[in-house]
Amino acid sequence: MYPMIKIEGVRHAYKTPSGPLPVLDGLELSLEEGGFVAVVGPSGCGKSTLTRLVSGLMKPDEGKVMLHGEIVAGPRSTVGMAFQNPVLLEWRSILKNVMLPLEIVPNKMTKAEKEDRARYLLALVGLEGFEDKRPSELSGGMRQRASLCRALVHKPEVLILDEPFGALDAFTREDLWQTMHKVKENEPFTGVLITHDLREAIFLGDQVIVLSGRPARTQYVLDVPNTGPRDLEHLYTPEAAEMLAILRHQIEIAQGRAPADGEAA
Amino acid sequence: MGEKLQKVLVPTAAMLIFLLLWEAIVWAAGWPNYKMASPSDLLPAYAKHWDLFVKMSWQTLWRTVVGLILAVIVGTGIGMIMGFSRLMRDALYPLLVGFNAIPKATVVPIVALMFVGAHDFNTVLIAFMISFFPIAVSVSIGLSTLEPEYRDILRSLGASQATIFWKIALPKTLPEFFGALKVAVTLAFIGTNLMEIVSPHGRGLGALFDSGKTNSDYPLMFAVLIALAALGIVLYYVVVAMEKTFAGWAER
Numbered sequence: 327m328y329p330m331i332k333i334e335g336v337r338h339a340y341k342t343p344s345g346p347l348p349v350l351d352g353l354e355l356s357l358e359e360g361g362f363v364a365v366v367g368p369s370g371c372g373k374s375t376l377t378r379l380v381s382g383l384m385k386p387d388e389g390k391v392m393l394h395g396e397i398v399a400g401p402r403s404t405v406g407m408a409f410q411n412p413v414l415l416e417w418r419s420i421l422k423n424v425m426l427p428l429e430i431v432p433n434k435m436t437k438a439e440k441e442d443r444a445r446y447l448l449a450l451v452g453l454e455g456f457e458d459k460r461p462s463e464l465s466g467g468m469r470q471r472a473s474l475c476r477a478l479v480h481k482p483e484v485l486i487l488d489e490p491f492g493a494l495d496a497f498t499r500e501d502l503w504q505t506m507h508k509v510k511e512n513e514p515f516t517g518v519l520i521t522h523d524l525r526e527a528i529f530l531g532d533q534v535i536v537l538s539g540r541p542a543r544t545q546y547v548l549d550v551p552n553t554g555p556r557d558l559e560h561l562y563t564p565e566a567a568e569m570l571a572i573l574r575h576q577i578e579i580a581q582g583r584a585p586a587d588g589e590a591a
Numbered sequence: 592m593g594e595k596l597q598k599v600l601v602p603t604a605a606m607l608i609f610l611l612l613w614e615a616i617v618w619a620a621g622w623p624n625y626k627m628a629s630p631s632d633l634l635p636a637y638a639k640h641w642d643l644f645v646k647m648s649w650q651t652l653w654r655t656v657v658g659l660i661l662a663v664i665v666g667t668g669i670g671m672i673m674g675f676s677r678l679m680r681d682a683l684y685p686l687l688v689g690f691n692a693i694p695k696a697t698v699v700p701i702v703a704l705m706f707v708g709a710h711d712f713n714t715v716l717i718a719f720m721i722s723f724f725p726i727a728v729s730v731s732i733g734l735s736t737l738e739p740e741y742r743d744i745l746r747s748l749g750a751s752q753a754t755i756f757w758k759i760a761l762p763k764t765l766p767e768f769f770g771a772l773k774v775a776v777t778l779a780f781i782g783t784n785l786m787e788i789v790s791p792h793g794r795g796l797g798a799l800f801d802s803g804k805t806n807s808d809y810p811l812m813f814a815v816l817i818a819l820a821a822l823g824i825v826l827y828y829v830v831v832a833m834e835k836t837f838a839g840w841a842e843r
Contacts (some may be wrong), residue, residue: 341604349832378743381743382747383743383747400749401746401747401748401749402749403749405747405748407742407743407744407747408742409740410742411740413738413740413744415758415759415762415763416763416840416841416843417763417838426744426745426758427748427757430745430749430750430754430758431749432747432750459654460840462840476744480748527618
């Protein structure tokens with residue numbers, strides 16, 4: 327049985343006028359089907375490059391990116407994506423926005439089935455009654471919920487979230503974390519979440535990966551013991567405090583502000 | 592007052608006030624009508640030449656509209672090429688700007704010589720040449736400033752470039768396109784009249800203006816200008832109606 331997502335020894339450099347700019351060097355990741363990995367790391371360390379590799383928008387210079395043991399050679403419709411910018415199409419209703427992937431991904435669903443699927447997801451994230459609204463009529467958090475539905479509507483195997491809650495206020499963000507758990511319970515997918523928020527990482531992830539500064543390698547892997555649905559209270563337990571302390575320390579190492587483990591503390 | 596009624600009444604009132612002021616200023620300054628005709632001179636001019644006005648207006652209108660349609664097709668095409676290809680953008684921009692900077696009044700005699708006798712074609716050509724530039728620029732800017740995430744959402748699902756264009760790039764560019772089209776409408780009228788006046792061939796409102804000039808019929812000349820303004824307003828609002836239909840979502 328292959329892991330759902332497997333990244334092995336990936337190296338990648340962007341071509342710039344002043345020579346190659348290495349962004350990834352020794353990226354490793356392995357995630358079982360149904361798992362949820364949160365990726366944290368210093369700003370500009372190549373986290374978004376990771377999402378482009380997994381979604382097949384980009385190929386690495388070296389190393390392997392595999393889904394189900396198959397090397398990712400290009401975009402595949404079994405992936406869903408959501409970004410910090412919800413990029414909803416302003417000229418479509420929320421319902422039609424969510425249905426967009428079903429117009430592109432080959433499928434045998436009838437029009438009614440597509441609509442039912444979109445309505446079901448919108449209800450799941452708490453957007454019932456907003457189906458016919460335009461994106462401009464919705465708040466930032468609601469737009470992000472709709473964007474999440476669009477990423478899921480074609481039942482992707484892999485859901486890639488690139489800092490989807492980054493631009494939201496703290497309360498809305500916590501609301502959406504809980505929505506994410508509800509979605510995870512109802513929709514089978516393997517998740518990759520890029521985030522800057524360590525609390526978000528341990529609240530949503532089964533596994534947290536810390537990337538080093540650029541060029542990024544997998545510096546540290548933390549397994550979150552309490553998989554499955556969580557309450558916000560879990561963030562205030564001693565276990566959570568300990569995990570956060572470990573991650574914060576690892577980030578400091580990644581930023582070069584603390585000596586690496588093994589050296590004198 | 593109903594909102595719809597207000598939308599009609601307010602501009603109508605503004606126009607009436609404008610005409611009254613015009614009349615009052617000419618009257619107060621004591622200008623003879625060869626210096627500045629007043630609105631009260633216009634009505635007799637329209638009454639006297641009504642048949643000509645109808646015929647010439649139609650000639651001006653259809654040639655302007657055809658030129659405009661050409662400008663939309665060619666302008667959108669050039670805009671697409673420049674919007675999608677950095678290389679083509681770099682290559683075409685200076686050429687386009689240079690072409691646009693040439694006063695079209697100087698192009699009229701060239702075109703008139705090049706296609707002697709093809710009056711309708713020449714007029715359409717000038718209307719087109721003067722009006723395609725804003726359309727090309729707006730489409731190219733609309734396409735080249737498309738946020739990469741929009742593209743990624745569709746590309747990651749395996750969508751083709753054509754699908755991305757139809758589903759996202761095109762509709763997203765429509766507000767800019769219509770903004771440019773509003774500018775192009777008035778420009779196209781200028782183009783048509785330029786041809787009609789600089790290289791007269793007895794067709795269109797420009798020719799009527801020209802005959803007013805030869806006959807020292809000053810009220811007729813002013814009447815032509817107002818007729819042109821009226822045609823411009825009509826066509827402009829046709830574009831506004833189209834914008835409402837196709838890009839109404841962009842209104843907040």
